[in-house]
Amino acid sequence: MEWEKRNRHFLAPGNINDSHNNRPKLKPELLAPAGEMAALKAAVENGADAVYLGGKAFSARASAANFSHSELIEAVKYAHLRGVKAYVAVNTLIDNQEMAEALEYAFFLHQIGVDALIIQDLGLLSVLRRVLPELKLHASTQMTIHNAEGVRFLAKWGVDRIVLAREVSLAQIAQIHTQTSCELEVFIHGALCISYSGQCLLSSFIGGRSGNRGRCAQPCRLAYSLEPAGTESTKPPAKGEASHLLSTRDLNTLELLPQLVEAGVSSLKIEGRMKRPEYVATVVRIYRQALDRLFNNPADFQVNAAEKRDLEQIFNREFTPGYLLGNPGRDLMSHQRPNNRGVYLGRVIRYDRQRKQVRIKLEDTLRCGDGIEIWVTKGGRQGLTVNKLLVNGTLREEAYAGEEAIIAGEAAMHPGDRVFKTYDGQLMSRALESFRQTQRRIPLRVKVTAAVGEPLVLEAVDP
Known part of the structure; x- marks a missing residue:
């Protein structure tokens, strides 16, 4: 209580910096996953504003195909040529003996023009701010940032964007946006974790594979029996029993896009670096269309039945809005099965x-x-x-x-x-066709200069 008395001026909402309260609501970035080159193309061709991907090291999705150095160069060029940003996840915890290698990797990513690194390790953050101050950094959701003070702390260290913990509500996001000036990124679709973002140690304890080192074995998707305390029973769950006690539903916020925009979210992030390209294509397409409709005609925004069905068909463990509307309790869980329900x-x-x-x-x-x-x-x-x-x-x-x-x-x-x-064979074929060939068109401003005795000059600029 004494601490609260001494810091009452700091805790009172009216005394926290709210100069950003009247910032105009800008159209948020649609950020898509890319676990391989085909998925990156699927994201770009279906309307993503940015993609996030991982290399062969220091990625929290080590089981994804990921990108070699040469593939990263190709991926960044492909995205940039089409006006799409590319962020690379360097979001594992870095061991002391790995720091030099991680810095060398960061230099490489900076040289090839990556738009930002997504990081978790505070030591890496500290070093990168000293040696590469111009490199943009995004704080991974693994950092578990869930309040305005956490955002302000990282902003002082030069972090440009915070990927908020998945446990924050819309009201909390809006409050954080009001009290800070940092870009806020929020997960809007895909798999959820039973643990607080970045705090799961289950895979590490059970199988020696740490999720914070990119090697999560997903033990939360296994079947478990719930036994009274003090018993030593190891019997398997009975058939038909709701046995996937730690398995969560998938996040789906398509109908919450107006509220997410109103809350001040800068980037809408789709989970799925381990999903197939057709999944990426379908989910990006639907969110792209919905987001564009929202900004073209906000008063009449609604989600149509075909969009809902396609999202459900491409992959679902049943859907949930997660914590955006408050604590969902048991409605967060998918106890009957841990994989696609159809x-x-x-x-x-x-x-x-x-x-x-x-x-x-x-x-x-x-x-x-x-x-x-x-x-x-x-x-x-x-x-x-x-x-x-x-x-x-x-x-x-x-x-x-x-x-x-x-x-x-x-x-x-x-x-x-x-x-x-x-x-659904038809849905999959349509998704595949959407990125089989380059279709995304880029507006150009072209200037031709002709003079007698001079070479013809053609300039093309992305406006």
């Missing part, structure tokens, strides 16, 4: 054991080439690829909601079993 497709009507065929009553479209998963009453889940579709005795390429479709299936299924589409 989109509900219908229910099994009958299974023909002799012909090994399953009849499904559809509530959505099913096409040849789609992948489905049947949640079998006994025996877990059965995955199938649809190679042939039979509707009313006729082979078809697709079947529609309300129809009954027959497909081949080896494992026994039961009437009433739920069916989910986990792979």
Whole structure:
């Protein structure tokens, strides 16, 4: 209490610098993940303003394909030529004997024109501010910055942007924005962690693979049994039991874009450096379209059903707004499964054991080439690829909601079993086509100078 009395002038909201309260709301940057070159192209061609990627070392996503030095050069050139910024994650904790190598790597990244480094290690921050003061630095979410004082502290050290901890709410983001002048970056879509951002030690303790060193084994996605304290039972979870007790849902904030902009977020970050390029293409496309609509006509902004469905179809563990609207409690969790749930497709009507065929009553479209998963009453889940579709005795390429479709299936299924589409061939093809060839157009201002006896001069400038 004595501390509060001495610092009351500092804690009172009215006495904290609020000179930034009336800053105009600018269109935030859409920042996309790139775990490989194909994903980078997918992000750029579908409208990302910036991409973030990692090299072969010092990246908190060591299991992603990542980029060699030559690939980093190519990636930065590709992005910059199309007006897209490139940030490189150097966001592991740096051991003492690694500091020289990390600095050499930072010099290389600066030389090839990287727009900023995303870092976690305070020692690296300290050295980089001394030896490369012109290099822009972003504080990784691994730093767990969740209040205005944390932002101000790092800003004094020359950090240009803070990737806020995923646990902050919209109200807290707005308050931090009001009380500071630093750029704020917020995760808007993708996987979440059960632990506070940057504070998970579970993988390190269980398997000796530290998430803060880029080697998280994702033990939070495993199945666990919950036993009374004091027991020594090690029995596995029963089948059908909600056993993924630490597995979170995926973040989805598409319908919260107006509130995120109003809160003063500078950069909207999509998670997914370990996701396939088609995922990156789909998610970036949808957020790009929604963000553009919001700024073109804010009064009438709404998310359409097709966008919601495509986000759900491309990958979901069920969705949550995370902590943006407050503590979500149990609604943060996806206890039944730790991987892609897909989109509900219908229910099994009958299974023909002799012909090994399953009849499904559809509530959505099913096409040849789609992948489905049947949640079998006994025996877990059965995955199938649809190679042939039979509707009313006729082979078809697709079947529609309300129809009954027959497909081949080896494992026994039961009437009433739920069916989910986990792979939509048409959606994946459309996503792949979006970045198969360069399509992003860049406006240029061209000037031609011609004079008798002089060489023709052509100047092209990105306005």
